[in-house]
Amino acid sequence: MPELPEMETYKTLLEQLILDKTITGVVINREKSINVPVDHFTRQVLDQKIEIMDRRAKHLIFHLQNGSCLLLHLMLGGWLFYGKKEDQPDRTVQVQLSFGVHNLYCIGLRLGYLHLLTPEMVKQKLQNIGPEPLNPSFSLDAFEAIMKNRRGSLKTALMNQEVIAGIGNRYSDEILWHAQLLPEKKINELDQDQISRLYHSIQFILQQAIEHGGYMGELFKGDNKTGGYKMYVHGLEGNPCSRCGTPIIKVEIASRKTYFCSNCQH
Incomplete structure (x- = not known):
């Protein structure tokens, strides 16, 4: 299972790859990987820019320009890959977000998820998580x-x-x-x-x-x-x-x- 270092690495690299870029396509191959109907998810996510990326514990949070958030938890066996269609790994992709000719592939989300939430819902979802061990306040x-x-x-x-x-x-x-x-x-x-x-x-x-x-x-x-x-x-x-x-x-x-x-x- 990806832990804090893996998710922090993903955050740092994805900020360079997709921050301020528009989501031009959405493919949901496994409806259980999201928390709302596919058409609703697609309407809320399509044509949105990712304005901010955060990490909290083992989660990544994509803040969209319309105020919605995508909360990613890879759980056991999940991983990410970013590239063109010809670069796609030979693995089942549960969720795909496209940015022009490049795609962010969410792979192995049998237990993991990419949920569409409001900022308040994200806060509530993560409210019981303990302190970040690398935060300066964690003395x-x-x-x-x-x-x-x-x-x-x-x-x-x-x-x-x-x-x-x-x-x-x-x-x-x-x-x-x-x-x-x-x-x-x-x-x-x-x-x-x-x-x-x-x-x-x-x-x-x-x-x-x-x-x-x-x-x-x-x-x-x-x-x-x-x-x-x-x-x-x-x-x-x-x-x-x-x-x-x-x-x-x-x-x-x-x-x-x-x-x-x-x-x-x-």
């Missing part, structure tokens, strides 16, 4: 206050969108490896130094992942930004830990495949 003090009265494991807390926005299964593993903390360690067992380490690891891993374009494949042909982040532990079962050489272990926590080093995570 160590703010993080300590969030974690103070929580229970449960670090892994599940990091993935809880009501606690912190945008972190999912992959980057929770990466963060905990960097902080040298076990994913099943209980929040209320952390000392001050470990809380500080965890906070700074959240900042470091997410910023590094954004800098390298996250883990997803290219957004467009010739894209040399997207997909440059290399995982430290996630998906690397049996590989040597890059810090101590111990083979990476895979277990299941809260029904999620979880990867860690049993030697240097404590």
Whole structure:
């Protein structure tokens, strides 16, 4: 599932590709991927310019000139591709937005969606999401206050969108490896130094992942930004830990495949 770094990368690149451009075509191949009848969606979106693009947690928000918004959540398996018809990947496209001869293909939206909403509806939809971890207001003090009265494991807390926005299964593993903390360690067992380490690891891993374009494949042909982040532990079962050489272990926590080093995570 694309997480904060992937969606931030998409936002940055799409701002260069489609911001202030007019939507000249709409194709809906899967009606369940949108939230209103196809004809209504098309009427509201066609011939509109995208004036602003925002990201909130794992969502992208396209602000249209008529005041409407498109809220995109790729969920599990979703991804985006931008290009001409001859560049289209050989995959099922659920929603397609055209900008002249170029198209934005929304692929793999079996669980994801592109919903047409008012700004007020977007605000309501996202109202329970926690703070953005890279926002300047997300200080160590703010993080300590969030974690103070929580229970449960670090892994599940990091993935809880009501606690912190945008972190999912992959980057929770990466963060905990960097902080040298076990994913099943209980929040209320952390000392001050470990809380500080965890906070700074959240900042470091997410910023590094954004800098390298996250883990997803290219957004467009010739894209040399997207997909440059290399995982430290996630998906690397049996590989040597890059810090101590111990083979990476895979277990299941809260029904999620979880990867860690049993030697240097404590």
